[in-house]
Amino acid sequence: MLYFEWNRPVILALCIILFGCKKRDKEIVDDRPNIIYIMADDHTSQAFGIYNSRLASLNPTPTLDKLAREGVIFDNAFVNNSICVPSRAAIITGQRAQTNGVLDLEGSIPPEKQYLPLEIKKLGYQTAIIGKWHLHEEPAAFDYYQVLPSQGSYFNPEFRVRGEQPWPQNAVQTKGHSSDKITDITLDWLKNKRDKGKPFFLMHHFKAPHDDFEYAPRYEEYLNDTFIPEPESLYDNKNNGSVATRGINDSLSRVIGSSVSHRNLIRNQAMNIYKEDTTLYRKYRDASSIQSNEMIAWKMDSEEKAYTSKTYQDYLKKYLRCVKGVDDNVKRLLDYLEAENMMENTIIIYTSDQGFMLGEHDYIDKRWMYEESMRMPFFIRCPKKIKSGIRTDAIINNTDFAPTLIELAGGKTPDYMQGKSFKTILETGQEPENWQKSTYYRYWMHLAHRHQNPAHFGLRTKDYKLIFYYGKYWVDTDNPNAIWNEKSWGNDFTKHTPPAWEFYDLKKDPKEMNNAYNDPTHASIIKNLKKELKTQREHLNETDKNYPHIQKVIDEHWND
Template structure:
């Protein structure tokens, strides 16, 4: 792909002349205000984007955004889990301030959000796709949202308050709805649209056209796929997100024929299932019931295609059971995980391309600030894991691409420390509005319009706080700070453990140096930085709060 190698290698293109008038909030008759589209996926990590150097999957349309805009190498989330991350983006505030600390919460829609501010300033607003905040959207002229996590096939939407099941594949449907909104919009007003995908969230069900697309591939393994967590504390060892141990054969890996699925479902509903191992029984119940429900949403033709695609995998698994080591089984499961996850990414990338092509067709592509991001990163076998939640790099870091040729130079990469709470003030600022003083994020406009240079007096550290324990995947509550060179984490609640990582020497966070005498000065400095950052963001007693959590199936 033209210029792609330059994007990957961090080579800067010649900066185009930037006209800040394009960012001004001018009245009618003067400069047109920019449209805004926020493209967000669920659990899409930088390790699965070729513009970030991935060898797992090609993402040509996302690469186009990077090639024609700015790629953020150091964007981080303050809470690596779906609902809280979405609340942070909407409000520009940390979880402890916006009130949505974990997925069991209900988002207070009465509070200030950037879509409300844009709507009040004359923007036509829309929310389409995965909302996942347990309340109805506010501040939108049009909204059509998935119920809960949403389904991959024949998904159920609530559209402006009315339920409707849509035939087809969810990633395609969300794009259809986005294009439909743009077709019907009031063309005299600028628009701001949140275009939020379910994919590639668990359980990674590919579109019909992508079934078997990766069957002949052998994916490169992360070097720490078989991590034994030596040198780290109990939090890393006590999680429940290991590919080899914790992936559900039915739900995650699709290792059940229709006949087996029906028999298991009947066994479970009859009450005759083995309940000797309560934990495994609960996992098995959730795995079978959820997979049965997802499978049943497909049409008979879709199910037939699905059965043909997964029959060889099921047969291979049956041949392997009891005959291979746990290490071999983990490696095999990793390959199946990557085949499905990367196939789902292909659907996302294609649909991003569809929307870009439509914007170009109607002449609005270059008038629109286009942001691509995810609600957080994700583990793709690193440390042997899937899922997110930890403050470790693979999921604290999130992709961020911004295209707006009227103000953002093409092909630029920036290392400025960004956070997803920066998006709300950025959109407000670039629309020419005054950024509310209570937004805790910082506008990225100066980064975007200066060729990616880090502004003076920019942040030198990002804050993180994860709350959802005890709950899915058993990740301990923790908070911490990441700077350019180091990361300090405190796991608390039913443990009291600190971890310190030298990100220059140990970018994969394999060796905790908190108690290493050589890092005594660094440890002291990082504690001081953490305390200062907690004061700034108003989270000065993180260990004193107590939270209750709901272990519902919708947490998956």
């Protein structure tokens, strides 16, 4: 007893120190920001107010616009390959296609290469992904997941979950629209399933507004009596494109690039939203050459123009009704965070997996290196770390997302990631002197999925864009080991297309209506861009050393 009494002050002091340390540790954990990464599918920058497009006057995204103005808006965020799976692979790995191994829609990322959640989990975060995953293998690197199988369904979606059976056999069936259900699941996880003693990293992925643009019935009247502004290039593409995208004397115009109008015989929006087939497509789908002399020259007469306008109006209203559902569901999520006093300690990112063509150049879908397809919306709200109202034209691409998120969570960018963190841009609003001045793009899936986009790569700077269409179908009779994914690339017209260059002066021609590659006044600029393009391909492990049949085309036409 005397021993205890004599040491009581010491014991009390030790208790205070020990418990005080534990309390401070808990406060440190609690003080770290939560991170919510929201991504919609094909939500292009034209379909926002903040990006000042022709659709901004429709006010399609009031919730998202408000969120963006409270943080940092990036005007030059770009995808490395404008197609779902490769883009998502770049985001989850911080790596380019030939490094992470995902070139097309059949690529996958195994759990040990799901680097973003793995790295953030090391920092003490609880991780979750809800909604569209599309990387095929189990998202096992996340602590919690409830994801759509592949593309998933708009209505009454089924979700893959962790369970007693091996992936992907554990499933949960839901009723309702996917945008609503994904948000329901996220809110349930936030309220009831997460460990509230840890900060969390949550990826909330909408399926919408991916085609076929199936919106919730409550939006049936939205924009019903509104005329949707139309792009001029829907009717007159002027000097956009090249022999690679249009053919000699426009001989490829009927089969390259899925269209709003009837121009494309293989896939157009009438087939998509009206389920319309055409006798022209049936006539030419078995043609021996996509440059057949029998191809009918395309002409936009007054009757076709009226039909195209009607198709465009129906197409955009379906698309924007899906966008409206996304915006409303983001509001549900923000309302919960506000009610729980979590807004000030939660970093919120909003983006898409790529851009999307909304009739520009009479194109639908993505895949192209043209602005509307390549540009990603990207903004971030981080009230404790960054000021509101910042807008930057710094060039970022989707391989930069993972490094940035890791550093926002308190970590360091791993050496194996090719992307670069733009955390300092968020904190200062300034672009470092040594920041990247260009971004590299590569679309591999030559003439795939009836969208019929020729394979190409290129470089985008703040002022210029250089594109090379190598037009080589990925079947090489001289190399039986050449990789070709028939499931992902199956086509009716499995042929080569002409190689060609395109160059756009984006300051003078932001809508890319004039391919100025052959304008001698740009010769020195193009020469420098080619030098940078070659350097980028080597630096990023994106050369064609493993595909000599493609490299041969590149070498033959590099100085054209």
